[in-house]
Amino acid sequence: MxxxxxxxxxxxxxxxxxxxxxxxxxxxxxxxxxxxxxxxxxLSTDDAMRLVEVRDLLGGQPWYDLFQHRVLPPEGLSMxxxxxxxxxxxxxxxxxxxxxxxxxxxxxxxxxxxxxxxxxxxxxxxxxxxxxxxxxxxxxxxxxxxxxxxxxxxxxxxxxxxHHAVQIILMLLLCGSLVLPDHALRRGIAGGLAAALSLAIGLEMILFIAVAGLVLVLSHALCKPEADKRLLGFSAALAVAVPLLMAGQLDPALWSVPVCDAISPPLVALTTAAFAASAIAIGAGRYLARPALRLLLLLPLGAAVALALLPSLQPCLAGPYTALSPEVQRTVLARVQEIKPALYYLINDGARSIALFYPFYVITLLYGAMVIARRGEGLVILGFLALGAVLSFWQTRMGTMALPVIAMAFGAACAWAINHGRTALRAAGLGVFAFVGLSGPIAAAFVTLTWSGSGPAEGQVALGDRCNTIDQVKRLAEVPAGIIFNPLNFGPMLLLATPHSVTSAPYHRSADAFANGILPFEGDEAGLRAAIDRTRADYLLFCAGDVYGPETSIGTELSKGGLRPWLAEVPLEGSKLRLLRVLR
Known part of the structure; x- marks a missing residue:
């Protein structure tokens, strides 16, 4: 040692x-x-779509034009x-x-x-x-x-x-701005700028930012040294940077249009109100020296801000999928794996639990023990860890709230336990270190021994992942360009690797783009043909041999070699894909 x-x-x-x-x-x-x-x-669907956006930008698509024009043409898909x-x-x-x-x-x-x-x-x-x-x-x-x-x-x-890695880095910077003790005003400004850029990139980390703001407000209320400077720098930088970043990437014609999945007027109003409330609290704090009085002021101040913003924020409280029909939400979103709660996987998927969830929760528990033993030292980081751990039991993807700090917490907790004088704690630290380090191989061994885990979630439509590579899909570029009626996850890769247009992509701003990639494949011939006619598709694509919903579905039958008089095989020698031309 x-x-x-x-x-x-x-x-x-x-x-x-x-x-x-x-x-x-x-x-x-x-x-x-x-x-x-x-x-x-x-490449995941999002990875491929990002490359499509980049290539379109280089190809001359205007900076403010965030439509994918080859998804459901001629209308396109708003991103x-x-x-x-x-x-x-x-x-x-x-x-x-x-x-x-x-x-x-x-x-x-x-x-x-x-x-x-x-x-x-x-x-x-x-x-x-x-x-x-x-x-x-x-x-x-x-x-x-x-x-x-x-x-x-x-x-x-x-x-x-x-964009998730960039947001994780920005939230790590935000966390650093909260916990490092020196240069309070400068660190507050840096944290506000990091938060604003993260919001401009996407709203996935908005709860992380909200917790950071709550930490700063409580530090002010508890009269922590230089807390006012840090809160003022953070709230001012956030309030100034958010509208500037919105203006930098959003068409001026859309500046007044409220949306719930990107920077828009409701978020600008929220950050502006947060700055105003922070300034009032800091100003009043000069006359309120006791924490109890400051906390009493924050209650009506927070309530006033909430009431003022409620009309603009209320439409967003239901989440980003309100544009989708109830049928799509019921039949499609229920299968999205990242929306399922962690408990689903803890019960049904041992391998995924070993690789993803158990290390996360074990690290959180050991780090929590360290914070308690050190009488609150590192409490802010524990707050972010606990936020991700608790919310993962609502939706798996909410665990990302903890990702910016989980490696730091792992290092701190293991070092504390390993260097502790008590043998039991030292053993616990070594055990957590070994388990986290070996969780991947243990999960792989679990799959081998039990033939379970890491399979598709119950009821999930075939996504054709074994076919969905650039080299597989670019074979379709040899076919005359047209509109391909495609399974859900093929859309972005088709856009990246071919000149074709597509009818489906997994993005929530279009209910049709979501539904086209699943429901017609799982239904009967009449439903599939109606969807193809509605979208004016020229081709129908499958990953050969995949199962789409029930074994009796039209998608399953066609992917396994079936044919209909209104369809003709398009030869793709040596490909895992099956492409059918629509005869009209």
Whole structure:
């Protein structure tokens, strides 16, 4: 233990170990990177759609035009994503295009982007953890980054080009602005800017930002040193940056149009009101020296803000899927795996639970024990961990609230327990360290031994993942361009790899784009043909052999070789796909 402490618990030892750990991370990505580069594999639907947006931007689509015009043409599909992610990726793609061509440039972006973000996250996590908890904790945190599956899958693996990794990094910066003790005003401003940029990219971390704001308000109420400066800097930066960032990526004609899934007037009103309320609380705080009085002031102040904003925010309280019909919500959204509660997987999917959920909850418990033992030290980080852990039992995806701090918490908790004088705590620390590090192999062994876990959720439609790679899909580019009636998850990859238009993509702003990819495939021939006629589709696509809903469905029959007089086979030699031409 003394030798390891000398090696890892000093600044010199940590500086020595950081570059090799970053190199190990990059080496572990070689296999995944090769799959991306050689086969176009490992791209999720969001990853593919991001590359489509970037390529469209480089191809001349206007900055403010966020429509996917090849989804359900001629109307197209409105997207709520951010140009602030498209822009740096477009710069990389534009630099690579003359050297390797458009197809390989997109693949290289899908490797360079997430791995660069991974190294950046490692450096930021290491610096913050070392400052708060010491160098041994920072070293363990970096090992945790590479082994905590739920974090690593958050956007730091080869092929991940969606926006979640950037948001995780921004929320780590926000957390640092809350917990580092010096330069309160400057850190408050930095935290507000990080929060604003995260909101401009997407609203997934809005609860994390809300908790950060609550921490700052409570610090002011409890008369913490320099809390007023930090709160003022945060709220002012957020209130100024949010409308500026909205103006930078949203067509001026839409500035007054309220939406619930992106920066728009309701969010601008919220951040402005938060700043005004913070300024009032800080001003009144000069005359209210006791925490009880400050807390009493916050109650009516908060109520007034809530009442003023309720009319504009109320339509958004039901969530982003209100545009979808009740039928689509009932039959389609119920199958989306990230919307299911964690308890569903804890009961039904042992492998996923071992790889994703148990490490998350064990880290939270050990870190909570550390905070209690240290009489509240590290409480803010525990708040973010607990937020993610509790909300994951509502929807699995809400666990992402904890991802910015989970590696740091893992390092801090394990270092504390391992260095503790009590044998039981030391054993617990070593046990958590070993379990988290081996959770991936344990989950794989569980699948082998029990033939369960990591399968499709009950009732889930076939998504054709074994067919949904660039190399598989680009075979369709040889066919005359037209509209393809496609299963749900094929839409983005078809847009990326072919000139075809599509009828389905898994994005909530279009109920038809959602429903077209599932319901007609699971129904009967009449329903499928009606949907094809309605969308004016020229082709019908399947992943050969997939099951779409019941075994008797028209989609299942056609994917397994069936045919109808109004359909004709389009030969795709050696492909896993089955393409049928619609005869008219």
């Amino acid at each position: 003394d030798a390891s402490r000398r090696l890892f618990d000093t600044a010199q030892g940590f500086r020595f170990i950081l570059p090799p750990l970053a190199m190990i991370y990059l080496v572990t990505q070689i296999t995944g990177a090769r799959k991306v580069l050689e086969q176009g594999d490992r 709520h994503w951010s140009r602030y992610i498209d822009a740096p990726m477009a710069a990389i793609m534009a630099a690579l295009d003359p050297l390797v061509g458009a197809d390989m440039a997109a693949r290289w972006v899908a490797v360079i982007w997430p791995l660069s973000l991974g190294v950046l996250f490692m450096v930021l996590t290491a610096r913050l953890t070392a400052r708060l908890f010491g160098y041994l904790a920072a070293t363990i945190a970096l090992l945790g980054f590479m082994t905590i599956t739920v974090l690593f899958n958050g956007g730091f693996g080869a092929g991940a080009t969606d």
